[in-house]
Amino acid sequence: MPDRAPQPVDRQLPTDEARDLISLVRDIAQREIAPKAAEEEDAGRFPREVFTLLSESGLLGLPYDSEYGGGDQPYEVYLQVLEELAAARLTVGLGVSVHTLASYALAAYGTKEQQVEHLPAMLGGGLLGAYCLSEPSSGSDAASLRTKAVRDGADWVITGTKAWITHGGIADFYTVMARTGEEGPRGITAFLVPGDAEGLSGAVPEKKMGMKGSPTAQVHLDEVRVPDERRLGDEGQGFAIALASLDSGRLGIAACAIGLAQAALDEAVAYATGRQQFGRPIADFQGLRFMLADMATQIEAGRALYLAAARLRDAGRPFAKQAAMAKLHCTDTAMKVTTDAVQVLGGYGYTADFPVERYMREAKVLQIVEGTNQIQRMVIARHLAGPETR
Numbered sequence: 001m002p003d004r005a006p007q008p009v010d011r012q013l014p015t016d017e018a019r020d021l022i023s024l025v026r027d028i029a030q031r032e033i034a035p036k037a038a039e040e041e042d043a044g045r046f047p048r049e050v051f052t053l054l055s056e057s058g059l060l061g062l063p064y065d066s067e068y069g070g071g072d073q074p075y076e077v078y079l080q081v082l083e084e085l086a087a088a089r090l091t092v093g094l095g096v097s098v099h100t101l102a103s104y105a106l107a108a109y110g111t112k113e114q115q116v117e118h119l120p121a122m123l124g125g126g127l128l129g130a131y132c133l134s135e136p137s138s139g140s141d142a143a144s145l146r147t148k149a150v151r152d153g154a155d156w157v158i159t160g161t162k163a164w165i166t167h168g169g170i171a172d173f174y175t176v177m178a179r180t181g182e183e184g185p186r187g188i189t190a191f192l193v194p195g196d197a198e199g200l201s202g203a204v205p206e207k208k209m210g211m212k213g214s215p216t217a218q219v220h221l222d223e224v225r226v227p228d229e230r231r232l233g234d235e236g237q238g239f240a241i242a243l244a245s246l247d248s249g250r251l252g253i254a255a256c257a258i259g260l261a262q263a264a265l266d267e268a269v270a271y272a273t274g275r276q277q278f279g280r281p282i283a284d285f286q287g288l289r290f291m292l293a294d295m296a297t298q299i300e301a302g303r304a305l306y307l308a309a310a311r312l313r314d315a316g317r318p319f320a321k322q323a324a325m326a327k328l329h330c331t332d333t334a335m336k337v338t339t340d341a342v343q344v345l346g347g348y349g350y351t352a353d354f355p356v357e358r359y360m361r362e363a364k365v366l367q368i369v370e371g372t373n374q375i376q377r378m379v380i381a382r383h384l385a386g387p388e389t390r
């Protein structure tokens with residue numbers, strides 16, 4: 001039995017335009033992204049030029065309004081684009097997802113004047129965004145953040161340290177949640193801070209298990225002065241904005257997870273149909289056939305779940321519970337499928353000669369970012385049983 005070359009995912013897409021978009025993305029992924037992924041991840045190199053290309057190709061603002069440089073695409077299409085990018089290289093898919101997350105506060109809560117002034121450059125002008133909620137002492141309990149913004153005339157002066165920031169130190173703009181009032185969620189306000197603001201600096205990037213090409217760093221804000229014109233939404237609305245951003249962002253993480261899992265399955269099928277043991281391809285053995293079948297089934301289930309949530313969002317219906325479910329299921333699927341892919345490749349799977357060991361390391365972070373999978377379960381349970389009583 002020869003190696004089976006991976007077949008492109010047969011996608012349900014709503015328009016011919018969406019089909020063309022997926023073809024364009026597959027072409028960019030195969031030509032510009034996948035061939036360099038292993039080497040650059042190993043070297044810890046961030047492919048900034050890929051993001052410039054994606055911006056020039058209209059792929060950095062897909063779900064946003066074309067009036068401001070976006071692509072006017074429904075979420076169900078945008079997420080499938082992310083899936084294709086993540087299958088080629090997670091650093092790129094996740095980077096686009098984080099950029100979209102960072103743009104959300106302005107796109108959804110900014111004034112018309114703010115949107116006209118800033119959005120076109122953010123969505124189609126080659127800029128790269130970062131989203132700053134987490135801090136060294138506040139992760140899951142994000143509402144306890146300590147970064148402060150103090151009013152000074154027409155300006156705000158922001159001081160504090162943000163932690164774990166994807167694109168920290170290299171981003172062109174930062175959507176920063178800072179405390180402007182009381183303790184807890186109601187004392188937080190969102191700001192759009194330019195990357196070259198005086199007093200803003202990125203620390204040395206964290207040394208991570210995977211996604212080494214995606215810089216994750218603390219961002220220090222040392223009396224960073226921004227005009228009130230860069231406040232997004234009302235004073236005290238920042239935490240609600242941060243959570244609304246994450247509802248949509250989690251769908252991006254879910255789609256990236258399915259892209260990664262699909263890449264691992266494709267690799268496992270190709271290997272299992274080519275590798276011979278006991279005089280037969282190992283894909284002949286029922287023990288492996290059933291593993292491959294389970295991997296494929298979990299991936300299809302994950303894809304259906306994130307698309308169902310996206311279609312609710314596209315229809316203007318509540319989708320937060322479904323987004324949490326999609327993030328939980330899809331990222332757990334990515335962890336399981338990438339781990340099983342290593343098993344299918346046996347000893348070779350454990351080496352850097354094949355990409356599955358990298359996929360397995362990369363999958364782990366998806367269970368942690370944008371709310372750990374424990375936090376997703378809390379969100380889902382609150383929709384079922386109401387808030388905890390204490």
Ligand SMILES: Cc1cc2nc3c(=O)[nH]c(=O)nc-3n(C[C@H](O)[C@H](O)[C@H](O)COP(=O)(O)OP(=O)(O)OC[C@H]3O[C@@H](n4cnc5c(N)ncnc54)[C@H](O)[C@@H]3O)c2cc1C
Nearest residue numbers: 131132133134139140164165166216368369370371372374
């Ligand atoms: C590579 C990477 C990129 C990231 N990018 C960004 C970014 O761009 N912007 C940003 O703002 N943040 C980012 N983060 C931060 C990420 O969102 C946090 O790591 C995550 O929210 C968890 O916070 P923590 O690490 O402080 O863990 P903690 O909150 O300390 O949690 C530790 C453990 O306790 C569990 N736990 C905590 N509370 C509960 C509870 N109530 N019930 C059950 N279990 C609980 C958690 O699930 C986890 O297992 C990134 C993180 C990583 C690793």
